[in-house]
Amino acid sequence: MRYSIFSLARQALSGHRNWQPAWRDPEPKPGYDAIIVGGGGHGLATAYYLAKEHGITNVAVLEKGYLGGGNVGRNTTIVRSNYMLPGNVRFYEKSLQLWENLSQDLNFNVMFSQRGVLNLAHSDAQVDAFARRGNSMRLHGVDAELLTPEQIAREVPALDLANARFPVYGGLMQRRGGTARHDAVAWGFARAADGLGVDIIQNCEVTGFRREGGRITGVETTRGTINAPKIGLAVAGHTSRLAEMAGLRLPIESHLLQAFVSEGVKPMLDHVVTFAAGHFYISQSDKGGLVFGSSLDGYNSYSARGNLPAVEHCVEALMSLMPSAGRLRLLRHWGGVMDMTMDGSPIIDKTPIEGLYLNGGWCYGGFKATPGSGWCFAHTIAQDRPHYLNSALSLDRFRHGEVLDEERSGPVPNLH
Amino acid sequence: MKLPCPLCGSRALEEFTYLGDASVTRPDPETETLDDWYAFVYLRDNPCGRMHELWQHSGGCRAWIVVERDTLTHEVFGSELARDRNTRERAA
Numbered sequence: 001m002r003y004s005i006f007s008l009a010r011q012a013l014s015g016h017r018n019w020q021p022a023w024r025d026p027e028p029k030p031g032y033d034a035i036i037v038g039g040g041g042h043g044l045a046t047a048y049y050l051a052k053e054h055g056i057t058n059v060a061v062l063e064k065g066y067l068g069g070g071n072v073g074r075n076t077t078i079v080r081s082n083y084m085l086p087g088n089v090r091f092y093e094k095s096l097q098l099w100e101n102l103s104q105d106l107n108f109n110v111m112f113s114q115r116g117v118l119n120l121a122h123s124d125a126q127v128d129a130f131a132r133r134g135n136s137m138r139l140h141g142v143d144a145e146l147l148t149p150e151q152i153a154r155e156v157p158a159l160d161l162a163n164a165r166f167p168v169y170g171g172l173m174q175r176r177g178g179t180a181r182h183d184a185v186a187w188g189f190a191r192a193a194d195g196l197g198v199d200i201i202q203n204c205e206v207t208g209f210r211r212e213g214g215r216i217t218g219v220e221t222t223r224g225t226i227n228a229p230k231i232g233l234a235v236a237g238h239t240s241r242l243a244e245m246a247g248l249r250l251p252i253e254s255h256l257l258q259a260f261v262s263e264g265v266k267p268m269l270d271h272v273v274t275f276a277a278g279h280f281y282i283s284q285s286d287k288g289g290l291v292f293g294s295s296l297d298g299y300n301s302y303s304a305r306g307n308l309p310a311v312e313h314c315v316e317a318l319m320s321l322m323p324s325a326g327r328l329r330l331l332r333h334w335g336g337v338m339d340m341t342m343d344g345s346p347i348i349d350k351t352p353i354e355g356l357y358l359n360g361g362w363c364y365g366g367f368k369a370t371p372g373s374g375w376c377f378a379h380t381i382a383q384d385r386p387h388y389l390n391s392a393l394s395l396d397r398f399r400h401g402e403v404l405d406e407e408r409s410g411p412v413p414n415l416h
Numbered sequence: 417m418k419l420p421c422p423l424c425g426s427r428a429l430e431e432f433t434y435l436g437d438a439s440v441t442r443p444d445p446e447t448e449t450l451d452d453w454y455a456f457v458y459l460r461d462n463p464c465g466r467m468h469e470l471w472q473h474s475g476g477c478r479a480w481i482v483v484e485r486d487t488l489t490h491e492v493f494g495s496e497l498a499r500d501r502n503t504r505e506r507a508a
């Protein structure tokens with residue numbers, strides 16, 4: 001059923017009793033043309049673009065838990081393409097362009113809100129670095145604007161710009177950046193993929209791979225063996241576990257990131273703001289809650305339960321940036337398992353094993369990549385080679401010294 | 417989370433700095449290849465469960481220690497000085 005003002009009116013007349021489930025709940029078939037492991041944003045988007053762009057509709061998405069229970073439903077929903085390195089900018093900009101028409105394309109309101117993403121600078125050197133990044137973005141056709149403290153004070157009055165320790169010297173604004181409704185992104189891609197014939201199979205954990213003469217031929221799951229000549233991994237924080245089942249070691253560590261939301265208040269923050277001094281980011285949700293987060297807890301973890309020092313650090317950053325927030329109560333706080341790479345950039349590529357494809361290493365920033373990642377991964381799987389847009393996000397870049405280290409912090413995952 | 421320092425006893429997490437997997441070993445200069453360096457610098461087992469990891473008690477005695485910890489439950493099993501572990505492994 002297409003969603004529209006007319007379908008809404010029709011359903012209203014019958015008391016909203018005839019809405020259909022947004023996707024089917026099929027039994028797994030014995031075989032498919034392609035299997036995607038992981039029903040997060042990236043797995044669902046990949047299945048959607050495989051069907052839509054490449055006509056491959058005999059596809060299953062296997063999810064060990066429930067759809068949207070992973071990081072796609074746990075993130076702080078920031079969407080932007082303000083990267084500096086060419087290999088990253090072109091990929092994230094493609095993703096941002098897909099976001100701009102995503103609700104229409106999926107026929108599902110993902111509530112994409114281009115409210116602008118503002119990065120604050122706290123020294124002359126940081127302003128220079130932002131000017132350089134902004135220039136690099138503009139050379140790639142991406143919007144970027146350098147703001148003075150006076151302009152920032154006018155646009156974002158809730159901030160304390162004259163903080164004694166970290167005064168604000170300026171900021172880099174990407175007005176096309178913003179936020180989206182994370183659950184709706186998972187649901188929208190699931191519904192649209194299902195509509196094109198993709199089987200979405202929940203409560204189905206992949207426990208091993210079937211191989212013949214080195215080539216992948218299928219997966220073992222908690223719901224039996226399922227065969228396919230092409231298998232794509234999109235399991236975010238669990239990437240190393242699946243790779244290990246296939247005998248691969250990866251340049252990835254799993255780390256823990258926490259996030260927070262306050263009680264709802266009237267509009268007080270119109271943009272997404274990041275506070276570079278404390279690696280802190282904040283926005284206000286459409287419901288009114290302040291949604292914010294900061295750095296990783298800092299050590300390897302597969303637990304979605306964080307420790308208090310990271311909470312304290314995050315709340316301190318909030319208090320430095322927006323002292324008025326001290327009057328608010330926290331509503332919820334939670335964690336997710338991040339697939340941190342050695343250079344802080346993701347991987348979308350083939351693997352050394354024929355028939356096995358890898359999508360992972362999203363660090364903190366995979367939500368914004370969701371449509372672009374699905375689009376590029378679908379191309380890589382369907383054509384058996386990366387697209388130009390993900391050609392720099394290769395698995396062997398580490399071996400060849402072609403790392404994409406935006407932060408220049410070296411092969412230390414917890415510093416990215 | 418608290419971590420046990422062999423010299424200072426059980427101390428709060430904030431006093432420590434994390435380096436990572438203690439099982440990776442620097443390539444032997446006599447036999448090294450580029451692949452050995454690639455594996456040492458970039459590749460990790462990233463286990464879900466028990467793991468040996470290097471921490472420095474940077475806000476305390478500054479010793480480098482190896483902690484055995486469960487990455488899923490955050491349970492800590494014990495620690496020793498990195499130097500002691502190194503000597504023991506060389507001898508073995």
Ligand SMILES: Cc1cc2nc3c(=O)[nH]c(=O)nc-3n(C[C@H](O)[C@H](O)[C@H](O)COP(=O)(O)OP(=O)(O)OC[C@H]3O[C@@H](n4cnc5c(N)ncnc54)[C@H](O)[C@@H]3O)c2cc1C
Nearest residue numbers: 038040041042064070071072075076078206336366367368
């Ligand atoms: C607290 C937090 C804040 C964040 N903030 C932002 C942000 O502001 N902006 C941004 O761009 N990004 C952000 N991110 C990152 C972003 O959420 C992730 O990079 C992205 O969601 C990862 O891709 P995904 O949606 O496919 O992952 P997931 O939703 O985690 O999907 C992976 C799925 O694989 C499944 N799976 C795992 N193992 C198996 C198996 N063996 N068999 C079958 N299925 C399996 C899991 O159950 C899971 O559902 C944040 C993340 C967190 C945790």
Ligand SMILES: [Zn+2]
Nearest residue numbers: 421424473477
């Ligand atoms: Zn000590």
